[in-house]
Amino acid sequence: xxxxxxxxxxxNCDRDMDVALKKFGFKNKMVWHNDAELPxxxxxxxxxxxxxxxxxxCGSMASKTKIMxxxxxxxxSGGIVMGICNGFQILVETGLVPGVLLRNKYLEFICKNVFVxxxxxxxxxxxxxxxxxxxxxxxxxxxxxxxxxxxxxxxxDNEQIAINYCDKNGNTEEQFNPNGSIKNIAGIFNKQKNVLxxxxxxxxxxxxxxxxxxxxxxxxxxxxxxx
Amino acid sequence: MKISxxxxxxxxxxxxxxxxxxxxxxxxxxxxxxxVRQGKYFEINTKENDPHKxxxxxxxxxxxxxxxxxxxxxxxxxxx
Numbered sequence: 001x002x003x004x005x006x007x008x009x010x011x012n013c014d015r016d017m018d019v020a021l022k023k024f025g026f027k028n029k030m031v032w033h034n035d036a037e038l039p040x041x042x043x044x045x046x047x048x049x050x051x052x053x054x055x056x057x058c059g060s061m062a063s064k065t066k067i068m069x070x071x072x073x074x075x076x077s078g079g080i081v082m083g084i085c086n087g088f089q090i091l092v093e094t095g096l097v098p099g100v101l102l103r104n105k106y107l108e109f110i111c112k113n114v115f116v117x118x119x120x121x122x123x124x125x126x127x128x129x130x131x132x133x134x135x136x137x138x139x140x141x142x143x144x145x146x147x148x149x150x151x152x153x154x155x156x157d158n159e160q161i162a163i164n165y166c167d168k169n170g171n172t173e174e175q176f177n178p179n180g181s182i183k184n185i186a187g188i189f190n191k192q193k194n195v196l197x198x199x200x201x202x203x204x205x206x207x208x209x210x211x212x213x214x215x216x217x218x219x220x221x222x223x224x225x226x227x
Numbered sequence: 228m229k230i231s232x233x234x235x236x237x238x239x240x241x242x243x244x245x246x247x248x249x250x251x252x253x254x255x256x257x258x259x260x261x262x263v264r265q266g267k268y269f270e271i272n273t274k275e276n277d278p279h280k281x282x283x284x285x286x287x288x289x290x291x292x293x294x295x296x297x298x299x300x301x302x303x304x305x306x307x
Contacts, residue, residue: 056292056293105241107244107247146297
């Protein structure tokens with residue numbers, strides 16, 4: 001399985017993602033934002049970080065780069081695309097997934113482990129994961145997912161919510177919402193479910209000595225789903 | 228030509244920065260403020276000399292890049 005991680009100026013989770021993908025069997029290539037062509041890939045990842053210093057709006061500049069035209073074409077032809085954190089912000093700015101990510105409700109940069117509940121596992125990302133709640137890490141200032149009421153209805157009707165913030169038992173009450181996101185949304189799909197944007201970082205949970213193993217579960221399952 | 232644009236968050240979108248500014252002003256003794264909304268201001272200096280064309284062009288810029296219309300409104304406030 002071949003993967004590509006796009007590096008934008010200011011990306012800083014691109015190498016962590018490279019390590020994670022390789023650890024679970026992907027042949028990964030790093031792709032520079034100014035390249036026009038995407039290498040042949042089974043998976044494209046937009047990593048976390050602060051692309052273009054978060055100027056104007058997070059992800060807005062990166063969404064207009066040369067490589068993103070190829071990524072949008074890849075996604076529109078059914079290719080599997082995953083945006084993590086700043087990658088999620090880039091995805092919303094391209095319009096591949098609906099909504100926007102606002103500043104966190106209490107204006108804090110949040111850096112901690114969170115639990116997320118899998119809401120839809122009928123897709124390449126979460127299919128065959130046999131537990132409902134995963135522990136991932138978040139580190140962001142703009143992760144407060146927002147969309148219009150019409151968009152929210154469409155997202156719910158099309159089962160586009162991927163994961164919600166919750167407690168370790170899977171309760172999704174407002175008190176387990178770290179950043180003010182509508183309906184505790186931590187990640188969403190496009191309509192076709194081949195594009196996933198999420199704030200939590202699975203690549204930070206791949207080593208039991210350093211963090212946890214739910215990221216290992218996620219990546220080993222992902223590569224099997226793509227085979 | 229120089230075109231000036233203001234971008235603000237839509238009314239229904241929470242503006243936590245504006246809220247904190249209001250609270251701080253309140254703490255400084257400005258107790259009569261109903262609300263503060265924070266926005267962005269752009270000055271775009273273009274080679275285009277026709278004010279209508281320049282304005283149209285900036286409108287496209289606003290829609291495509293400067294504003295995110297899900298949460299923001301833009302207003303061209305000056306063309307000179």
